[in-house]
Amino acid sequence: MLEKQTQIFGYRIQDLFCGLLNLDLCVNMQLSHRGYKLVSCKECGGSFSQESALRAHMKTHPRKKLFTCKECSRAFKTTFSLETHMRTHTGKKVFSCKECSLSFRTMFSYEAHMRTHTGDKPFTCKECGRSLSELSSLKRHMKIHTGQKHICKECGKSVRSWSQLRYHMRTHTGEKPFSCKECDKSFSQFSHLKTHIRTHTGEKPFTCKECDSSFSQISSLKRHMRTHTGERPYSCEECDRRFSEKYDLTKHKRTHTGEKPFSCPCGKKFSKNSTLKRHIRTHTGEKPFTCQYCNKSFIQKSNLFKIHMRTHTGEKPFSCQECDKRFSEISSLKRHMKTHTGEKPFSCKQCDTSFGRISDLKIHMRTHSGERPFSCEECGTRFSHASNLKTHMRSHTGEKPFNCKECEKSFSRASHLKTHMRTHSGEKPFSCEECGTSFSQVSNLKRHMKTHTGDKLFSCEEDNTGFRHSSNLKTAENSYRREAFL
Structure with a gap:
């Protein structure tokens, strides 16, 4: 463009440009004075000798957003941008x-x-x-x-x-x-x-x-x-x-x-x-996680809910490497391991009894303080441990959540189910050291031991006769009552 302008005027435009003025302005001034028609920018008023120069200049101004979305009134510069936007609707x-x-x-x-x-x-x-x-x-x-x-x-x-x-x-x-x-x-x-x-x-x-x-x-x-x-x-x-x-x-x-x-x-x-x-x-009090088998509810899904489900499935994933005994909880395994190591790091300052768990020590301390913080709302009986209250409550509700898979009998306590299962398995883990007789329950072993020691722990109030078994005492007392009635 500069070469063409040089031929029109017969001299170089650069000769008129001192370095302080705008070159485009200088060119436009010369053209306008020579009678050439100029095109103007409607945005800023700038003049140009050619349409192409004006079009190039227009790109320096932000384009108006001419295309408006009827859904949300957003405006766009091109129909393509509007079409793309419409797809969001x-x-x-x-x-x-x-x-x-x-x-x-x-x-x-x-x-x-x-x-x-x-x-x-x-x-x-x-x-x-x-x-x-x-x-x-x-x-x-x-x-x-x-x-x-x-x-x-x-x-x-x-x-x-x-x-x-x-x-x-x-x-x-x-x-x-x-x-x-x-x-x-x-x-x-x-x-x-x-x-x-x-x-x-x-x-x-x-x-x-x-x-x-x-x-x-x-x-x-x-x-x-x-x-x-x-x-x-x-x-x-x-x-x-x-x-x-x-x-x-x-x-x-x-x-x-x-x-x-x-x-x-x-x-x-x-x-x-x-x-x-x-x-x-x-x-x-929200318990959003409910067991599908017994409708028991839990605060959190993870540990408690998973552990509880094992009472139904019988799963015991944690085993003792010393005796192969298995447990449903890792905490139970850790407690059990102390029976092998003999570790009892928590001692009572009142009587020097030691415990493997601090929770057991806390419960034991209530035997000294007499504290029974857990109360039954039905009958007012108080307990030193929450689990005892929980078990007691089943005497009111009749709940028996522990089921035998062999005969479908139900029990209110896990220990009762455990004892019952021995009637099916024939297991008798409690043995008399005197004669070798085995029993399925420790209470039966204790009664048996009296046959060796001669202990008569149950005394009749009528004549102070001693009996080894409470059942024998009851029989004697009933005979006294019948005689008194006659």
Whole structure:
């Protein structure tokens, strides 16, 4: 263009340009004075000798958003952008993945998804060489190096992107703009709604190639894959322990810092939200987990519920290496092991009796204090131990939760069932050291021992006659009553 203008004027335009003025202005001034027709920019008033120059200039101005969505009034610069946006309302997904049948509204989303199959990571960080599958992921990653953060004015929390800050602000405002049409649940993020929808459809589009397990979220699949690869990408800086999930690392760090961010109105603090939820149930009395066999309810699903189920299944996964005895709980095995080691580290200061467990010592101390803190609401009887009250309550309710699989007899106590089972097995574990006679119950052995010692522990009030068995005493007392009646 400059060469052409030089031929028109017969001299070089640069000769008129001192370096302080704008070259375009200088050219336009010369053209306008020579009588050439100029075209003007309606945005800023700039003049140009050619339409092509004006079109190029117009790109320096932000384009007006001319195309408006009738659903939500959002405006877009192009019809293509509007059409793409409309799919968020219609739900139309025009791009389908041939690998897993997932569909997408935009080509951009489709291409990003395909990389989960191909493993392609075209975006590389120049600082550390890490490759990522999405440009947005690279941008977020770069903020690790630059240290750029967006700060929440409400609570001071810092996040790496403006979008993350926008999502975070909804935790303060309570805004949940995305609603499920099936159940009216609302969500603060569209991705959360999208994931929730799959609970209705049952869709699990992400499949593990190793074991064919399917998942509703790509993040769940990624976590699952670590069970195959053994990958633990999250490392604790304090003790070098590694974790497969970032959330587990966050929880672990609290063991070093002592942080307990979850508070109950009663003043107790917890390091885990799940622990707080379980604690809250001690106030509300809620027991959401019910046994399908006996309808007993529990506060938490994990340990108590699993352990209780073993009373029905008979499962005893923990075995003693010393005597092969098996137990349904690891705590029971640990207690049992002390019978081999003889370890009793907890001693009573009143009578020097020692115990293998501190809980047993606490219960024992009530024999000195006379404390009976557990009271029956039906009859007022008090007990020193909660388990004794629990067993006693069955005398009122008639509950017999322990069933014999051989003859379907039921018992209110596990010990009674255990004794009964010996009638089927023929087991007689209690032996007399004097004559070798064996018995199925320790009470029978004690009665038998009196035949050797000559003890007569039961005395008649009428004539002080001694008897070895209470049944013999009762027979004698009944005979006295009959004689008195006659």
